[in-house]
Amino acid sequence: MTKPIHTFHVPVMGTAFSIDTPIKVARYGIHSVISLVDDTLIEQMRKFYCEKEGEAYTLITKYDEDFRARRITAYLDLVNAIVQRQFAQLKASAFEPGTEITKYFEMLADDSVLKAAWRHMLSCSDPKFKADLQKTLRETIKPGDINVNIMTKLDGNNYDAQGALLPAEFSDALSALRGYAQSGLQSAIVFSAGINRRLYSYVEQFKDFYADATGNIKKKIILKVTDFRSSIVQGKFFAKKGLWISEYRVESGLNCGGHAFASDGYLMGPILEEFRVKRQELIAELHRIYNEALKLKDKVTFAKPHEVQITAQGGIGTYREDRFLREHYGLNATGWATPFLLCPEVTNVDPITLEKLSKAGEKDLYLSDVSPLGVPFNSLRDSLSDIEKNQKVMRGRPGSACPKSYLVSNTEFTTLPICTASRQYQKLKIDQLKTLNLDESEYKKRFDAIVIKACICHDLGQSVLTKNAIETKVPGFTAICPGPNLAYFSKIVTLKEMTDHIYGRISLLNDTPRPNMFIKELSMYVDYLKKDITKSLGIMNEQKIRYFTEFKNNLLDGIEYYRKLFPKMMEESVEYRTKTLNDLEACHQQMLDMLEEFAPVFAGSIPTFAVL
Numbered sequence: 001m002t003k004p005i006h007t008f009h010v011p012v013m014g015t016a017f018s019i020d021t022p023i024k025v026a027r028y029g030i031h032s033v034i035s036l037v038d039d040t041l042i043e044q045m046r047k048f049y050c051e052k053e054g055e056a057y058t059l060i061t062k063y064d065e066d067f068r069a070r071r072i073t074a075y076l077d078l079v080n081a082i083v084q085r086q087f088a089q090l091k092a093s094a095f096e097p098g099t100e101i102t103k104y105f106e107m108l109a110d111d112s113v114l115k116a117a118w119r120h121m122l123s124c125s126d127p128k129f130k131a132d133l134q135k136t137l138r139e140t141i142k143p144g145d146i147n148v149n150i151m152t153k154l155d156g157n158n159y160d161a162q163g164a165l166l167p168a169e170f171s172d173a174l175s176a177l178r179g180y181a182q183s184g185l186q187s188a189i190v191f192s193a194g195i196n197r198r199l200y201s202y203v204e205q206f207k208d209f210y211a212d213a214t215g216n217i218k219k220k221i222i223l224k225v226t227d228f229r230s231s232i233v234q235g236k237f238f239a240k241k242g243l244w245i246s247e248y249r250v251e252s253g254l255n256c257g258g259h260a261f262a263s264d265g266y267l268m269g270p271i272l273e274e275f276r277v278k279r280q281e282l283i284a285e286l287h288r289i290y291n292e293a294l295k296l297k298d299k300v301t302f303a304k305p306h307e308v309q310i311t312a313q314g315g316i317g318t319y320r321e322d323r324f325l326r327e328h329y330g331l332n333a334t335g336w337a338t339p340f341l342l343c344p345e346v347t348n349v350d351p352i353t354l355e356k357l358s359k360a361g362e363k364d365l366y367l368s369d370v371s372p373l374g375v376p377f378n379s380l381r382d383s384l385s386d387i388e389k390n391q392k393v394m395r396g397r398p399g400s401a402c403p404k405s406y407l408v409s410n411t412e413f414t415t416l417p418i419c420t421a422s423r424q425y426q427k428l429k430i431d432q433l434k435t436l437n438l439d440e441s442e443y444k445k446r447f448d449a450i451v452i453k454a455c456i457c458h459d460l461g462q463s464v465l466t467k468n469a470i471e472t473k474v475p476g477f478t479a480i481c482p483g484p485n486l487a488y489f490s491k492i493v494t495l496k497e498m499t500d501h502i503y504g505r506i507s508l509l510n511d512t513p514r515p516n517m518f519i520k521e522l523s524m525y526v527d528y529l530k531k532d533i534t535k536s537l538g539i540m541n542e543q544k545i546r547y548f549t550e551f552k553n554n555l556l557d558g559i560e561y562y563r564k565l566f567p568k569m570m571e572e573s574v575e576y577r578t579k580t581l582n583d584l585e586a587c588h589q590q591m592l593d594m595l596e597e598f599a600p601v602f603a604g605s606i607p608t609f610a611v612l
Contacts, residue, residue, distance in 0.1 A: 004333055005029030005142065007109055007326060008502050010346060011249075011313050011335040012149040012190065013257060014481055015457070016464040017347045019045055022079055024346055025495065026144040027086040028104050031333075032346075033147045033190055034079070036176040037154055039068045040404055041461040046075040048470055053082060063161075068172070072179025079146055080185055087143040095121070095134055104141060107499040114140065145187040147222070148180050151259075152196035153373065156408055156417065163416075172406060173199045181206035181219065188246060192224035193261065195234055204241050211244060213300050220246035226253045226263040228274040232282065239286045242293040244306050249335065250275065252314030254528060255521040257338050257483040260367055260376040262528055264547070265554030268314065269518050270561045272329040275310050279330070283308050311335060315485050315517040319504030320571050328568070336502060338483040345495040348464035353478045354492060356380060361512065362487040367528070370454040370479075372407040372420045376528075377456070378481045385459040385479035393451050398430070399423030400455030403474040407457050421453035454479060484524070488514040518562060519583045525555055526590050533598050540601065548601055552591070559588050 010025060010032035012018055019041065021032040036042070043060060050057035055078065060071045090100040108115040117140075121133040155173035158166045168174060173196060180189055191199075203209050208219040221238060223245055225231045235245050250271055253263035263271075275282075287305035294301045313335025316322050322334050340346045341357055349357065356364075357380065364381045370389075371377035379386070392398050402408075402422035409417050413428040420426075429450050433443065455476075462476030490510040493501075501508040515523070529551055536544050566580050595602055 004031060005108070005112075005114065005144065006031070006333075006499075008322070008334050008336050009033070009144075009147075009311070010340055011251075011337040012192075013337050013341065013347060014460040014463075014479075016041060016461040017341065017349065017480075019348065019464055020049070020079070021346055022144065022146040023049070023082050023086075026083045026146060027090050027100070028107055028144065028495075029142060030144040031147060032144060033149050034076075035149050035151075036072055036180065037151060037172075037406055038404065038457065038461050039071045039176075039179075041464070042075045043071045044465065044470055044472065046071070046078055048468060049078055049082065053078075055081075066170070066175070066178075068158075068170075068175040069179035069182065072176055073182045076146065076148070076180065076183040076185055080183070083143055083146060091138045091141065101138075101141075103496070105137075107496060109503045110505070146185055147188045147190060148185075149190040149192060149224075150176050150180075150199070151193045152191055152199055153193045154406055155196055155199060156406065159416070168198060169202065171198075174202050177202055178206075181208060186218050188220035188222045190222040190224055190249065191234075192251075193259070194230070195237065197237070200234075200237055201241070203238070203243055209243055210299065211302065211306060215302060215306055217244060217246065217306065220244075222247040222249050224249045224251055226251060226261055227266045227271055228278065231275075232285075235282065235286050236289055239289040240293050242290060242297050242299060244290060245286070245308065246306065247309040247311060247332075248275065250310065250312045251335075252517075252521050254367070254376075254524040255315035255483060255485070255517065256313070257378050258481045259371060259373065260378055262376070262525070265525060265529065265551035265558070267518070267525065267555070267558035267561075268312070268521055269565060270558050272310075272312060272325070272331070273561065276329045279308075279310065309333070313337060315483060315520055317485050317488055317509065317514060317517060318507075319502065320569075321517050322502060323504075324569055324571065336498075338485045339489050339501075339508070340498060341480070341482055341486065342489055342491065343493050343495060343498050344467075346498070348467050349480065350463045350466035350478055353380075353384060353463060353480055356383070357480070357482065357486060358490050358492055360482070360486055362484065365482060365484045365487055367524075369449070369452050370421075371456060372409070372453050374420075378483055380480050380482060383480055384462075384477040385454050385456070388477040389451075389454050397423065398451040399426035399453075400458065401474070402455065402458075404457050419453075419455075419457075420450075421455045426450055426453070456481075484520065485517075488512050515583055516566075516580045518565075519580060519587065522555070522558065522562070522584070522587050523590075526587055526594065529555065530594050533594075533601060545601055548598075552595070552602060555591060559584060559591070 006029055010021055012033035012035050015035045015038040018032055019034055025032055047057050060067050093099040093101045105115055105118040118137060124130040124133060150173055155171050158170050160166055211217045223234050225248055231248050238245055252268045254260045283305050291301040309332040311333045312325055312331055316334055316336060325331050325334055341349055360380060366379060367376040368379035370379060400421050400423060402419050408419045410420050410425060411417050418425050433446055456479050459476045459479035463478045465472050488509050491508055500506045533548055562584050566577055569577055
């Protein structure tokens with residue numbers, strides 16, 4: 001894995017917001033990630049781009065054999081072909097103001113060696129020497145990677161037309177993996193949301209995931225993680241199969257977009273510190289296990305480990321935060337997601353939702369319960385999806401028709417799994433609720449908990465269809481999942497402006513006071529813990545007490561870590577460091593107040609007000 005052209009990448013966003021981002025940014029050397037969740041949307045996008053690019057298009061229907069994998073392969077190969085054509089045209093363009101190749105170099109970080117070489121070429125007065133320098137520059141630049149993402153928890157089984165269960169390799173996640181594996185891409189797959197053993201084991205069947213004799217891996221594996229312990233467990237699982245993890249992508253548990261997986265109170269700073277301290281130890285241990293597995297498979301072994309990159313994402317908002325992460329923790333790169341939702345050149349947000357995002361404040365961005373997965377989901381208040389969902393409730397027909405069924409998991413009322421956001425489930429659940437003879441207050445509480453679930457697997461895909469005027473048989477209503485960092489950005493911007501912000505050439509922050517990214521995450525964890533304890537008071541038990549105690553201890557350890565870390569941020573002003581330390585102490589006081597409020601819980605005993 002060679003050093004990337006840029007120090008940042010564009011992570012996956014929803015199912016649609018970054019579904020064609022490589023077509024928009026890869027030619028400029030920027031890595032980005034496509035979600036492989038929604039093969040129906042992927043097929044719609046393939047048709048759209050075939051027509052736009054003048055390519056022949058043959059529909060792959062849901063009745064065709066192995067349609068999900070084939071749709072994904074066909075789309076990824078199309079995206080790759082488009083990017084390669086774009087990049088060839090960029091390389092051939094003149095070194096003149098306003099051209100594509102000039103834009104490529106203008107967007108690079110100012111301390112980039114490649115940018116310094118470009119500036120040297122511009123200042124050169126000897127025509128022949130200048131032409132030689134231009135030739136070298138054209139040969140040196142490269143496009144960004146077309147990476148893909150599989151959310152490991154979304155791995156529903158599938159059935160044939162007669163209702164018979166299909167073999168495991170036709171599950172959603174395994175089919176998506178096969179679709180990527182059979183494509184011509186040389187890039188990486190990002191596995192997120194935790195371990196999926198049958199999916200990870202399936203990787204063994206595809207040669208592109210193994211290193212060749214020179215150590216090159218055509219299709220690399222990236223793990224998105226929220227703690228170091230998970231990295232070890234998952235890394236060893238792959239190493240025992242002779243598969244190498246090329247990148248650990250650390251993401252904040254709460255200060256991110258999409259689903260929020262709270263990491264038992266482990267904060268981003270201490271997690272990155274553990275990677276910094278134990279990085280070489282991790283690599284050495286995995287390398288030993290990796291070589292042992294390769295020997296058993298009669299494959300070539302390697303004297304030195306392949307490169308391992310450590311990156312981070314979630315809540316980064318300023319150049320100084322970004323630089324501190326890379327320099328203090330030795331990160332190879334960072335991920336910037338949510339701010340790019342305000343950049344139409346990069347992501348797909350329909351005009352109405354884009355306007356809502358640009359005006360969103362801190363109170364408009366919240367952790368919701370709309371996801372059928374039962375995991376907190378970052379949401380925009382009064383999104384088009386929310387409005388439509390509420391109107392269905394008012395009309396007496398709550399729930400979705402469930403047109404895609406990617407989140408089916410509930411078998412409370414049915415033999416085959418159904419989605420808790422579906423009209424079928426919500427009707428059955430409400431009918432059951434009516435038989436319980438609850439008082440009005442309790443009935444409303446339980447009713448609201450049923451109808452709050454939204455059809456996010458369909459509505460997250462609507463924005464790109466609306467933006468590109470793509471007709472669809474089942475219209476959706478845009479759901480969007482920005483992280484809380486969006487509250488500090490308001491301007492709708494170009495790709496050039498966003499890269500200028502990331503590299504510190506301009507600032508796109510609005511006037512809303514913005515805390516340090518670590519402080520923001522910490523405050524979210526304190527609020528999360530308090531809310532979680534409050535919800536559990538009536539069902540408290542020893543297991544929950546142990547969980548809350550560990551969560552609390554991890555937060556307190558994190559606060560102590562930050563007390564020592566923040567004074568080291570020497571690039572920040574004295575005023576900034578002082579404010580950040582004051583904000584830290586305010587969070588600590590919130591923790592102390594919570595410890596006092598829930599003293600019986602943290603004393604290790606079940607509170608007398610708990611109902612067992």
